[in-house]
Amino acid sequence: MRIDLHTHSTASDGTDTPAELVRNAGAAGLDVVALTDHDSTRGHAQAIAALPEGLTLVTGAELSCRLDGIGMHMLAYLFDPEEPGLLAERELVRDDRVPRAQGMITKLQELGVPVTWEQVARIAGDGSVGRPHIASALVELGVVESVSDAFTPEWLADGGRAYVEKHELDPFDAIRLVKAAGGVTVFAHPAASKRGRTVPESAIGELAAAGLDGIEVDHMDHEPATRARLRGLAADLGILATGSSDYHGSRKTCVLGEFTTDPEVYGEITRRATGAFPVPGTGGSHFA
Template identity: 80%
Template structure:
């Protein structure tokens, strides 16, 4: 069984529509895929509908990647199988999402001050109907030839955390986020906790404290973790009794990583589904629909 528990669609900053993502996941030989767009569940309905027309079985895990910050350091929390209509968590996700446009506009203005010929109209075109974010701004900079790649924009020179054009956004306290996800019947996993190439990361003591507060797991096998980092995180998870996941963090053509490049052990996936009470995985018809 091949399981990828971290992907994005055009509902946030991926380049595949939710339906395309389901088709591409089936073509990649996945059995289970989680759709975890940033701070939104807007792509779930389209993804669920697309499952019915796939030529093979594919199960969808509904989720979201929630923007958090601790002591000024941004971090992301993967939330799986929560009730998307639970009022408290929904309200906080809407606050984060609604702050994305003014934050992105402020970053565009700062980039213009730095000499980049970027416009808000260009960024809005790239984002389309998705929740606008830094990857859309990075894509605009690539189009303009300011940087060669999307990852090249995520530097201190441009839009990395603390970079010259970086603007902070509304983010949840991660302890609050863990509590809200659990109250909504979901399971929480700390996404790429040691991705130092993205900027500052929280100390491992924070992971210990989050585990004590109810965090379920940490994402270990990820493109931004090298071998020694994965081993260290695996050891930390064992000490703290946390689940360990692996996933692609797929964004379509916006990143080089492929679907299923990193995967989650089926036993871990089974434990996630056993802990969740807010929603259930959605199985596809696998070509059997009459």
């Protein structure tokens, strides 16, 4: 059983539509895929409508959080998307995305980069505009060679020359809100130091004590030694260890199913969730 619990579509910063994503997941031989767009559940309905037979969809989102000045992401699975508290926070983050992106574009222009809002909006399409779309614009302009090259202090990394802060959840509040919505929380790529500063492992212990369900261990941004250390940390804390691709379509080099989650861990996630349930595919629509 192959289970990938972290993917993105055009509802945020991926390049596959939600329908394309689930079809590609089925073609990649996955049995379960989670759609976890940034702070958004907008792609769920289209993904469900196109879900191929034999593939199960886990609905979710990747929540933008910040702890002691360090950005982090919280994967939330199988929560009630209409629960008022969590919905209000997701809307605050969503509404802050456009002015934040415009602020970063202004900073880039001041640095001599001829990027425009029209270019970034075209790249984002119907998605929730974010740094990856601005990074793609920098690739188009020949400023950097790849999207990942834009996430450096020189450009868009946290605290970088063109960085602009946005509304982000306190992770302890995120855990509380997701729990209240019947969902399950997993700290995404907690040791992805290539992206910037990471929270200390002592903080992961505090999050676990506050109800964090798990940490994402097997991920492209974690070296083998890091994965082994995180797996041991999860065991010591008594929390779940997951694995995922963090698939973004053609925007990143990772592929669907590159890393996967143990079926027993997936089973425990579904047992803990009360806000929503995995959706089994029944063939899907070829036109969704």
